[in-house]
Amino acid sequence: MADLRELYQQVILDHNRRPRNFRALDRPDHQAEGHNPLCGDRISLGLRIVDGVVAEIGIQGAGCAISTASGSLLTEAVLGKSLLEVQALIAAFRAMLTGAGPPDQPDLGKLLALQGVRDYPVRVKCATLAWHTLAAAVGGSREPVTTE
């Protein structure tokens, strides 16, 4: 499976180098801040919902390659999804990294590139930061998110 690993590596490198939807939204419907003190990753995430689906998403911040790539992949994965689908995706992504998931998960697509992070417990928090922050944003929490 060396080819697949290499492909995943390239997806992560590419999304770190050119993060997608890396911007602040003008008037987000949902917004949350996230911080991973263990690594120093900080993000701000905003969403705009139109007709019940994610019409716009923007992430800004500074962090390591894993947190940046994960946030970038997240924005692509949730665009056009309903909030219910977003919740399912958050659960599936977390399950993939903690190995505690049900076997019948929604298709994670490109997000599978981050699967290997599971073997590095310290980096799991980098990979899940954006997802915790997304959960807080759609859950309406005003508290800043921390992975600690």
Ligand code: ZN
């Ligand atoms: Zn990090």
